[in-house]
Amino acid sequence: MLNRSQIAEEAENTGSSPSINPTMGDIISARYDRREWLRGALAVTAISAAVSPMALAAASRAAAQTAAAKSSFDFAELPAGSTETHAVAEGYDANILIRWGDPVLPGAPAFDPMAQTAAAQKMQFGYNNDYVGYFPMPGSGASTHGLLVVNHEYTNEELMFPGLGEQGAKSVNFSGMTRELVDIEMAAHGGSVIEIRKADGGWRVVPDSKYARRITADTPMRLTGPAAGHARMKTGADPQGETVLGMINNCAGGVTPWGTWLTCEENFNNYFTGATDKHPEAASLKRYGVPSTSYIWGRFHDRFDLTKEPNEPNRFGWVVEIDPFDPTFTPRKRTAMGRFKHEGAAGAVNVDGRYVVYQGDDERFDYVYKFVTEGRVDTARRQANFDLLDSGVLYVARYGADGRGQWLALRHGEGPLTAANGFASQADVVIETRRAADLLGATRMDRPEDIDVNPKTGKVYLALTNNSRRKAEEADAANPRGANLFGHIIEMTPDGGDHAAIGFGWDVLVKCGDPSVAAVGASFSPQTSKDGWFGMPDNFAVDSRGRLWVATDGNSPARTGRNDGVWALETEGPQRGTSKHFFRVPSGAEMCGPYFTPDDETLSWPCSIPAKATRSPTPSPPPSRTRRPAGPTSSPACRPAPRC
Ligand code: FEO
Numbered sequence: 282m283l284n285r286s287q288i289a290e291e292a293e294n295t296g297s298s299p300s301i302n303p304t305m306g307d308i309i310s311a312r313y314d315r316r317e318w319l320r321g322a323l324a325v326t327a328i329s330a331a332v333s334p335m336a337l338a339a340a341s342r343a344a345a346q347t348a349a350a351k352s353s354f355d356f357a358e359l360p361a362g363s364t365e366t367h368a369v370a371e372g373y374d375a376n377i378l379i380r381w382g383d384p385v386l387p388g389a390p391a392f393d394p395m396a397q398t399a400a401a402q403k404m405q406f407g408y409n410n411d412y413v414g415y416f417p418m419p420g421s422g423a424s425t426h427g428l429l430v431v432n433h434e435y436t437n438e439e440l441m442f443p444g445l446g447e448q449g450a451k452s453v454n455f456s457g458m459t460r461e462l463v464d465i466e467m468a469a470h471g472g473s474v475i476e477i478r479k480a481d482g483g484w485r486v487v488p489d490s491k492y493a494r495r496i497t498a499d500t501p502m503r504l505t506g507p508a509a510g511h512a513r514m515k516t517g518a519d520p521q522g523e524t525v526l527g528m529i530n531n532c533a534g535g536v537t538p539w540g541t542w543l544t545c546e547e548n549f550n551n552y553f554t555g556a557t558d559k560h561p562e563a564a565s566l567k568r569y570g571v572p573s574t575s576y577i578w579g580r581f582h583d584r585f586d587l588t589k590e591p592n593e594p595n596r597f598g599w600v601v602e603i604d605p606f607d608p609t610f611t612p613r614k615r616t617a618m619g620r621f622k623h624e625g626a627a628g629a630v631n632v633d634g635r636y637v638v639y640q641g642d643d644e645r646f647d648y649v650y651k652f653v654t655e656g657r658v659d660t661a662r663r664q665a666n667f668d669l670l671d672s673g674v675l676y677v678a679r680y681g682a683d684g685r686g687q688w689l690a691l692r693h694g695e696g697p698l699t700a701a702n703g704f705a706s707q708a709d710v711v712i713e714t715r716r717a718a719d720l721l722g723a724t725r726m727d728r729p730e731d732i733d734v735n736p737k738t739g740k741v742y743l744a745l746t747n748n749s750r751r752k753a754e755e756a757d758a759a760n761p762r763g764a765n766l767f768g769h770i771i772e773m774t775p776d777g778g779d780h781a782a783i784g785f786g787w788d789v790l791v792k793c794g795d796p797s798v799a800a801v802g803a804s805f806s807p808q809t810s811k812d813g814w815f816g817m818p819d820n821f822a823v824d825s826r827g828r829l830w831v832a833t834d835g836n837s838p839a840r841t842g843r844n845d846g847v848w849a850l851e852t853e854g855p856q857r858g859t860s861k862h863f864f865r866v867p868s869g870a871e872m873c874g875p876y877f878t879p880d881d882e883t884l885s886w887p888c889s890i891p892a893k894a895t896r897s898p899t900p901s902p903p904p905s906r907t908r909r910p911a912g913p914t915s916s917p918a919c920r921p922a923p924r925c
C-alpha cells in the first residue's frame with residue numbers, strides 16, 4: 282500500500298529513482314492521501330466460500346441477465362460502491378478471524394488500548410497487514426487445518442496511542458514520543474504465525490498453539506548469502522556482520538514449496554534518522570531514501586541513528602525466510618535475493634527443478650527482479666532446501682517495445698558491475714541492488730507491487746499500481762500512460778516455459794481505471810460491467826483452476842467511485858481482460874493480499890479497517906460461525922483505533 286513510509290518519501294523526494302522530482306501537487310496529494318488512507322486498525326478476514334443452492338440459483342439468474350456473467354467466474358457480481366461495512370458477492374460469507382491486540386502467544390494479556398505495553402504487544406496480533414500465507418497442517422485436513430502467517434507492516438502513533446495524535450509533522454517533531462511508546466511500536470512490527478482450524482463451517486484461531494509466534498523489530502535474525510559478514514554489514518552490536526535484530530516494514534511475501542514463509546522488507550528507509558553529510562555511503566543511502574522523518578526510533582535506540590551506527594540500514598531491505606512450523610527457528614535474511622523495497626516474493630519450481638522467485642521493488646520508477654537458485658528443490662528432504670535461497674543469480678527486467686523482454690544478471694564482474702564502479706564483490710552488488718540495476722539499464726516501472734506465477738499456465742502477472750509522476754514524454758511500451766493514476770497489469774510469458782530463461786514475452790493485460798472515460802485510457806474488455814473495473818492493482822491470488830484474483834489499494838469515492846476490494850480477472854480466451862467485482866472493504870480501508878486454501882473453499886486476506894468504526898476497548902467477541910445462506914454480509918465487529 283502507499284503507506285506512511287512512501288508518502289513521507291514523496292514529500293522529501295527520497296528513495297526514488299534518480300532524476301525524478303515531485304511537484305508541489307504531488308506533495309499535496311500525498312499529504313491528502315495520508316489522511317484519507319492511513320486510518321484504522323487491521324483485521325484478518327477469512328471468507329468462507331461455501332455456496333448454497335439459493336446462491337447458485339441467484340448466480341444463474343444473474344448469468345442469464347448480464348454479459349459480464351459469461352465469465353468463467355460463476356458468482357453474481359457485487360455492485361461497486363462505497364459503504365461503511367464490507368460486502369461480498371451473494372452466497373459467500375466474510376468473517377473476522379483475528380484482530381489487532383488479539384492473543385497470539387499463550388498467556389497474552391487481554392487487549393487494552395488505553396494501557397498498552399511492549400510486553401503485551403509482543404504477545405498479541407499486530408496490524409497494518411498486507412500479506413497472508415497458508416500452510417496446510419501435515420497429517421490433517423489440508424483445507425481445514427493449517428498455519429496462517431501474517432505480516433505487521435508499520436504503525437501509526439495517532440491510531441495506537443490514545444490522544445497522542447500524528448507525530449511526524451515538522452511542527453510536532455515527535456514531541457509526544459517516549460522510549461516506552463517506541464518500544465510498543467517496535468513490538469507491533471514484524472509478523473505473526475497462528476494456527477487455525479475450520480469447524481462447523483467457520484474458522485477459529487487455535488488457542489495456545491505450540492506453533493504460535495510473534496516476530497518483531499527485535500527478533501534475532503541471521504544474515505546469509507553474499508553480504509553476510511561483509512564489512513558494510515558490521516555494527517557495534519554485531520562485529521561479525523552476521524546477526525541483526527528484527528525485520529521492519531514487511532509487506533507482502535510468498536510461500537515456498539518446502540513450507541517456509543518469505544516475508545519482504547519494504548520501506549525500511551523510514552526508520553533511520555541522523556545526518557548523512559559525513560556518512561561514507563551517503564549516495565547509497567539517498568538511492569534508498571535514508572534517512573526519513575517517519576519514525577523516531579533513533580532517538581531511543583542508537584542502531585537507528587545513522588551517526589552512531591552507519592551500517593545499520595544495510596542490514597534491512599531484504600527477503601526474510603521463516604520456518605512457520607518451528608517457533609525456535611532463527612529467521613534468515615537472504616541477501617542473495619537483493620536489497621530494495623521488496624513488495625513480495627512469489628515463486629515457481631522451474632522445469633529443471635531450480636526455484637525462481639519473482640520480486641517487485643515498490644517505488645516509482647524502480648524495477649522488477651527475479652532470483653534463480655543455483656540448486657534444485659529437493660522434494661524428498663525438506664531441510665535440504667533451507668539454504669537454497671543463498672546461492673543463485675539475481676536478474677532485473679528490461680521490457681522492449683516489441684513485446685519481448687530480457688532478464689539482466691546482477692553478477693559481480695560482468696558489464697558495469699566491477700570495482701571501477703564501486704562493486705568490489707557480489708556483496709556490494711546486492712547491498713546496492715538498485716544502483717547495480719540502474720547501471721544495467723533496467724526498465725523504470727510504475728511502482729511494481731505483487732508479481733505472481735500462474736502455475737497452470739506458467740505465465741507471470743505483475744501489478745504496477747500507479748505512478749502519477751511519469752510524464753507523458755516518459756511513457757514507454759511497458760508503462761504506456763503518463764500520469765498513470767490507475768495502474769496496469771502486465772502478463773509475462775517465459776520463453777519455452779522456462780522461468781530461468783533470459784528472454785520472455787510480455788503484454789499489457791489491462792490498463793486500469795474507468796473504461797467509460799476516454800481520457801483515462803483503460804482497456805478492460807467490453808464485457809466488463811460498470812462494477813467490474815478497478816484502479817490501483819496491488820496484490821494477486823491464483824486459484825487452483827489458474828484464475829487470477831486482484832486486490833486493490835487506493836480506490837475511493839473521489840478517485841474511482843468505489844472502495845478497494847477483490848476483482849476476478851479473466852486471463853484466457855475471449856473473456857480475457859474481463860473483470861468482476863467480488864468483495865469490497867469498508868470505506869477508508871485497504872484490500873491486501875488474498876490467499877486460497879488448496880480446495881479454493883476459503884479465501885483469506887488481511888484488511889485495514891477505517892478508524893471511524895466504533896468499538897469499546899473490551900475483548901473481542903468470537904467470530905461468527907454461522908454460514909449465511911445468501912444475501913449481503915453483515916458488518917463484522919471490526920477493531921478500530923483506540924481513539925477516533
Ligand atoms: Fe506495502 Fe508495496 O505495499
Ligand code: CA
Pocket residue numbers: 282283730819834
Ligand atoms: Ca501495497
Ligand code: CA
Pocket residue numbers: 282411532533624730731819820873874
Ligand atoms: Ca501489497
